Amino acid sequence: MNVVVTTVQKPSPDVVAEAALLAARLGAPLAEREKTSLAALRERYRVNHIVVASKAGPIVHTPGGEYFFHLSLAELRIKNLINGNPDHMTAAMDxxxxxxxxxxxxxxxxxxxxASFAAGPEGAVLGLESSPVIAAVTSLGLKRHDSDEEAVTAALRRITVEQADYNEYLADLPDKSFDIVFFDPMFRIPIRASSNLKPVRFLADQRPLTSEAVREACRVARHRVVLKEAQRSPEFARLQFPSVMGGKYSSIHYGIIETGD
Ligand SMILES: C[S@@+](CC[C@H](N)C(=O)[O-])C[C@H]1O[C@@H](n2cnc3c(N)ncnc32)[C@H](O)[C@@H]1O
Incomplete structure (x- = not known):
């Protein structure tokens, strides 16, 4: 893989151990950092990406900038739900x-x-991610990251992560084994031209969703299959989602296929 793993300069023993685990997990070389610059490491190993183990979790240096775990809008969206305001995604999932x-x-x-917050302790969320680097960063973040809001931290800890390609994973699942199957593929057409340069674009699996995967998802979902896409995306029609919902002024919309009860 196009990646080398190292640590911050002057790492603690825990950070050194974590770098070794990450290198083994990613099947990537492990470089002792000492005083070496990241530019020199990139040159020496002829790689695009450097995973730097740090106390706060791995930071991936890509040609598009740094990629690391953070809560993004999750806390705000959960606070909205707590205050009784709707969330378009959980509404689309019902x-x-x-x-x-x-x-x-x-x-x-x-x-x-x-989703994990809304499903609560009696529910469950399983997340699939095919990019090994993204899967590693997210699974460590979900295990370790603490929010000021206890309910948010609990929602993080309840998520199970599998490094897997959904095309293969769905095909192996029994009929009606989840209530909801959700897809948020990389947008085929980035909303802003600058999105093309975002670090995630260098790490993510960019393959489009196929009709075959949607068919498998319909077999697996007891209640709904939901697709998150850009508003007015041609993907909704191409993949035959009969209804689409979302905020009038939101750039994101959700395609819905009802699959049963
Ligand atoms: C737009 S991002 C999803 C963002 C996510 N909904 C969130 O809230 O952070 C799409 C992710 O799906 C992953 N992906 C794309 N195709 C996949 C596949 N066939 N199997 C598993 N993961 C896939 C990409 O690597 C990328 O990390």
Missing amino acids: LKAGMTVLDCTLGLATDAIV
Whole structure:
């Protein structure tokens, strides 16, 4: 893989141990940092990405900038739900406490965290992520990151992460094994031209969702299959989502296929 793992300069023993685990998990070389610059490491190993283990978790240096775990809008969206305001994604899922969600495109898990909060302790969220680097960063972040809000931290800890390609994973699942199957693929057409340069674009699996995967998702979902896409995206029609919902002024909309009860 196009990546080398190292540590911050003057790492603690825990950080050194974590770098070794990350290198083994990613099948990547482990470089002792000492005083070496990241530019020199990139040159020496001829890689694009450097995973730097640090006390706060891994930071991935990509040609598009740094990629690391953070809560993004999850806390704000959960506070909105606590205050009784709607969230377009959980509304599109018709997500209720106790339900199970398969998030096929976990990424940084912002959506999965909101889903995990809404599904509550009786529910469950399983996140699939095919990019090994993203899966590693997110699974460590979900295990370690603490929010000031206890309910948010609990929602993070309840999410299970699998490094897997949803095309293969869905095909192996029994019929009706999750209430909701959710897709948030990399937008085919980035909303802003600058999004092309974002660090995630260098790490993520950019393959489009296929009709075959949607068919499998319909078999697996007891209640709904939901697709998150840009407003007016041609993907909704191409993948035959009969209804689309979202805020009038929101750039994001949700395609919905009802699959049963
Ligand atoms: C737009 S991001 C998802 C963001 C996520 N909803 C969040 O809240 O952070 C899409 C993610 O899906 C992953 N992905 C794309 N195709 C995949 C596949 N076939 N199997 C598993 N993950 C996939 C990408 O690597 C990327 O991390």
